[in-house]
Each structure stands twice: as structure tokens, then as C-alpha cells.
């Protein structure tokens with residue numbers, strides 16, 4: 505079940521309301537490229553555009569949220585509403601998806617899935633209001649899968665709206681970009697994001713927004729995954745003490761992203777700058793830039809292998825041990841895992 509319209513008939517995400525009305529009024533083509541971050545609601549916006557195409561309320565410039573068609577989309581059962589999403593993204597977002605239990609959920613949109621969606625869009629419509637296909641994220645289509653879509657993008661079946669959501673349109677095939685009308689989502693004003701998180705009952709919205717570069721839906725997801733503002737603020741200190749429980753249960757990409765942000769802010773603190781992701785946290789004085797740079801390189805290496813089937817508990821222990829070592833003052837303790845570094849440290 506998904507609801508994109510609230511009880512008062514408004515689009516649920518206030519920072520995108522105006523943009524949605526404008527898009528409905530101004531978009532002429534049938535193939536659209538929505539440029540926006542997932543954490544700002546790019547998928548939700550694409551969903552609303554698809555839903556608006558099928559909405560049966562007269563004169564609606566946005567989905568009404570309560571007609572027969574909107575209700576069917578809400579329940580993922582509208583016969584003319586289709587979506588393409590990598591299996592693992594769909595599972596994370598609670599979007600219905602067929603998964604082969606014997607295989608790992610795919611991180612890509614596969615060519616057979618693209619072909620099936622095209623077939624569905626060329627069959628007769630169930631409710632006679634056209635069809636919608638929403639693709640999220642567009643970057644998850646590899647070149648072969650994307651090429652299969654080109655002809656349909658150029659000449660969509662009558663009444664079909666295709667919406668591709670992408671945070672980085674430059675990563676799409678140029679031939680995909682050139683066939684779509686682009687719609688760029690506005691940057692979320694911090695005050696709007698803060699107020700909205702407050703309305704959701706989330707404590708410490710400023711901390712979570714800083715942690716997520718200002719993306720409100722990412723901040724909400726972070727809180728829901730158990731990384732509260734309080735826990736986030738305490739993270740630098742706990743990691744510096746080698747407390748692996750501070751990150752217990754974090755999935756590998758979440759763990760590595762948190763460590764990269766911690767490393768960034770530790771470097772800022774080491775040169776007397778302002779932390780960006782952990783504004784209210786305590787930092788040890790006298791951190792060694794050399795150690796932090798070494799840690800940064802290690803993290804980059806790990807991030808390149810984030811898809812490796814790590815034993816997550818062991819990885820947390822190893823990553824926190826490495827971080828602890830990098831977060832000690834330059835004058836205390838010496839690294840024992842790398843003799844060269846022990847003598848080079850200032």
C-alpha cells in the first residue's frame with residue numbers, strides 16, 4: 505500500500521507540491537525524465553505523475569488520491585500502472601516484486617524486466633485511461649536494458665506516460681536523455697524539511713538532516729532504521745572508543761557511508777574546520793591528518809567492494825577498530841598494524 509495524497513487531498517511531500525502541479529500543467533511529452541534525489545522523493549514524484557495519468561477525477565491536475573484508479577494504484581493493482589525497479593530496491597521500499605528465492609535480489613533493472621514492461625504497455629488498457637510506466641532509478645538500467653527501451657520512449661503507445669527518475673541523469677545513455685522531457689525537482693528548503701520531520705514526530709530533525717545532506721526522506725529512513733539523532737551525535741565519540749555496538753545491525757552500505765562522513769568531519773576537525781555531518785558531536789583534539797588520510801584511503805577501497813558478501817558483524821568490528829585507531833590524538837598510542845606509519849606519525 506502506498507499513499508501519495510494525504511487526507512486533505514494534498515501531495516504528501518510539501519516541498520514537491522508546487523512542482524507537481526507545474527509539471528502536470530507544463531509537461532507536453534509522454535516520456536519524462538525526473539531529475540531528483542531519492543532522499544527528496546524522486547520516486548514518490550514519479551509515482552504521482554504516473555498516478556495522475558490514470559486518475560479518473562475530472563479536471564485533476566494531480567492525482568486525486570480517492571477515485572477508483574487512484575485506489576488501485578495505491579494498492580499496486582491498477583492493470584495499467586507498471587513500474588520497473590531493481591529487486592533489492594523494491595524489497596527495501598515495500599514495493600511488490602517477484603524474487604527468485606534461490607538468487608540474491610538484483611541491484612539492476614534487467615532486460616527481461618524492461619521487455620515485460622514494454623509488452624504490458626502495448627497491450628489493451630484495462631480501464632481505458634491510458635497507461636503509466638515509472639522507472640526508478642533510471643541509473644539501474646545497464647546499457648543493454650536501456651537500449652531495449654529506446655523505441656518505446658520515442659513512440660510510446662497512445663495514452664502512455666513513461667517516467668524515468670534519476671539522481672544523476674549524466675549516467676543515463678545520451679539517447680535516453682534526448683528522448684525525454686526533463687523535469688528537475690527543486691532543492692528542499694531546510695526549514696520545510698525540518699518542519700516536515702517534526703510533524704512526523706522525529707526528534708532532532710536538524711541532526712538527521714545534517715547527517716543526510718538535507719534530504720528529508722533519507723533522514724526519515726535513517727531514523728526508522730534505528731539511527732536516531734541521539735545515536736548519530738554520539739557516534740564519533742563511541743567509535744573513537746572502539747565501541748562497535750554503536751553501529752550494530754547497520755547494513756554494509758550504511759556502515760561505510762557513516763564511516764566516510766565520520767572521516768570527512770574528523771579531517772575538518774583536525775584542521776580547525778566545521779564538521780558538516782556531525783555538527784553537535786565531540787571531537788578529540790590533535791587528530792593526525794596522516795592517520796586520517798590513511799583511513800580515508802582504506803574506506804574508499806572498502807566502498808569499491810561494498811557489494812562483496814561480507815560477514816556484516818565481522819566487518820563492523822574491523823571497520824570500527826580501524827576508525828578507533830585513526831581517531832586517537834597524534835601524540836597518544838602508535839599504530840601496530842603498519843610499522844612505517846608508526847614512525848611517520850607526527
Ligand SMILES: [Zn+2]
Nearest residue numbers: 559568571574
Ligand atoms: Zn484519482
